[in-house]
Amino acid sequence: MPKNKKPAGGRAQNFEPRYGKKTSYQDAKRRPGQASAGTAGSKSPSHRGYRPEAEDTAPTKQRWNAQERAGRAEARGIRAHAQGDRPARDGRPARRDDRPARSYDDRPARREAQPRDDRRTFGDARPSYRDDRARRDDRPARSFDDRPRRDERPARSNDDRSSRSYGDRPRRDDRPARSSDDRPARSFDDRPRRDDRPARSADDRPARPYGDRPTRSFDDRPRRDDRPARSSDDRSTRSYGDRPARRDDRPARSFDDRPRRDDRPARSSDDRSTRSYGDRPARRDDRPARAFDDRPRRDAGDRRPAGGGGNRSDWHADTKAKAHRDHVDVVHEKLQAEAVQAEATEGVTFGDLGLGENIVRVLADLGAPSPFPIQAATIAPILAGKDVLARGRTGSGKTIAFGAPLVEAILRSQTAGKRREFGRTPRALVLAPTRELALQIDRTIQPIARSVGLFTTQIYGGVPQARQVGALRKGVDIIIGTPGRIEDLQAQGKLNLSDVEIVVLDEADHMSELGFLEPMQRILRLVKDGAQKLLFSATLDREVAALVDEFLVEPAVYEVAGEDQDSGTIDHRVLVIDHRDKAEILTSLVDRAGKTLVFARTRAYTEMLAEQFDDAGIHAVALHGDLNQAKRTRNLERLTSGRVSVLVATDVAARGIHVDDIDLVIQADAPDEYKTYLHRSGRTGRAGRTGTVVTLITRQRERRMTEMLDRAEIDAPFDNVRIGDDLLEEITGRQVDPVRA
DNA sequence: AAAAAAG
Known part of the structure; x- marks a missing residue:
């Protein structure tokens, strides 16, 4: 069926509500309360329905009285709710519409934002957690006056x-x-x-408190005596003292003429003695340093190589010496990177980095008038066609760092006539580990792409395929999604990846973990030969080696100097x-x-906690993989929009x-x-x-x-x-x- | 344990 025939086509630009509704029907089927008219097949509802005549025996009654009274009340409440005769709380309209499915995961009304003060805990009406989970909906009037605690505050x-x-x-x-x-x-x-x-x-x-962080002096930290030695020594090894300052040889921010790592003095073991990479032969001399392969460990204790030479003071001095250079190589979790000094990025504009006017304008609209350091570091090399690995602290702007140059790059690579051709195959693929992240990335990339006439589409699971397939059939330029559905559609012949010229792996280290690695490998094998690969993560480390070794060619590795999470x-x-x-x-x-x-x-614990908070009068919703996608999206949105202030995930x-x-x-x-x-x-x-x-x-x-x-x-x-x-x-x-x- | 395809 043609895509435009889908109801979503005209009516719901946002498909989530539609899916939500559908799901809720499904869910509702399982609800006991649904049997308000007495469903024949359902025992418990039928009991209710026929209670007066058929089964009105004393024992049964007693059983109900003892155990199910509340449940029956709930059933009534649900019916009442569904009939809309439940008074709107707080002057808000009854909420049934947006939360029809009352399944266990669907945190019902109480979770939605309402003034906390008029909520109360449930107390005795709710004998057990399990029971009251089912019963939440019909919690009657909430006179929340009995919650003294909050009020005193x-x-x-x-x-x-x-x-x-x-x-x-x-x-x-x-x-x-x-x-x-x-x-x-x-x-x-x-x-x-x-x-x-x-x-x-x-x-x-x-x-942007990035790289300007002075070296941390670990030596003089007295506290935490109870902690095992932090082995500052090992840490110290992060300084590559004897490397020439790179500042001198790369003055301007034009990254293209940036000296490749290969023309640096060999990164011999001596430079990074304590990191114990030393004994590894250079992998390929012409390759930027990549210290992936020799670090098998992920264990706690041995994260830092034992015997990390260099004593503390050596290290300290060493680090200090380097602290003021423009470029410092930093080994962070076994991955050597070109560290870009934050200061060096000041004054640089997106335009300087090679992005076109439209894109620059959209970036400004997105709240990025000028590049963050990680963006300043990666945009030019990406535009130059290099395979890039980049590590940028959480919240440092990685999405734009790959998204903007990605759009620019495919724009440049496309012949003008082909740009909007119907049924054109995608040129770029962005992979993320979760659907929410894929959605979020699309929210950033889509406006950038649209500003230059390119189209994106999200391809992820948990939602019907039709809409996605329809978009593909029409032709899109950039795909943003999660691995499962992408492989699925590809296998069905509905997604052709063979023209993909740029692939981005966000959270690349995670995408290299056990359950993700193989799908990633399969997908990467499907894209165009020689496609450019971009791997981003806040914790980029040698875990990506399996992918890097197979798919990347002379990747450049970037990070922002002095930037780590604790900075x-x-x-x-x-x-x-x-x-x-x-x-x-x-x-x-x-x-x-x-x-x-x-x-x-665990998923169950998130539910339990959300429930618990709710019962304490604090609105909370849960987010986990047991929820259907509509609920996932909605619950996250509730936090984003502020309708709820606690998300348990x-x-x-x-x-x-x-x-x-x-x-x-x-x-x-x-x-x-x-x-x-x-x-x-x-x-x-x-x-x-x-x-x-x-x-x-x-x-x-x-x-x-x-x-x-x-x-x-x-x-x-x-x-x-x-x-x-x-x-x-x-x-x-x-x-x-x-x-x- | 969780996530990622349906179902």
């Missing part, structure tokens, strides 16, 4: 929030300003550490708690103004997802991998904003956590916390009484 409306200007909080006098002046003084006064840390970034570049604008904290306090502490942490993202390890939301203003990330379950830690944390503190990341662990996990932070190169104080501790208030409120702070 200062109102937490958004207005108050604004008053939370951190400025009036006492600064940490003993600590050099961390960066922009607008950065709230973090009143974690009880944290003695860090005092001796140099300013974290330049004061004059608040929005950002995020405060990290670890709360060591009693397991039995966990639920309550979590609730008190999310009970705040401001957007909060909570990570949990699995790692589906760990990477790439950008939501403005998430100022607190809570890890209800600590991640197992440092990379996961970095990505989850990176949902806050984006584009230079501040944020806090709190990880809850039990005492038994302290050691592991320490090691993981070590691997992540993140500095976080550990605090023992119990229910009601002031520290919790401090973290959530940021509006702590200055006296106390």
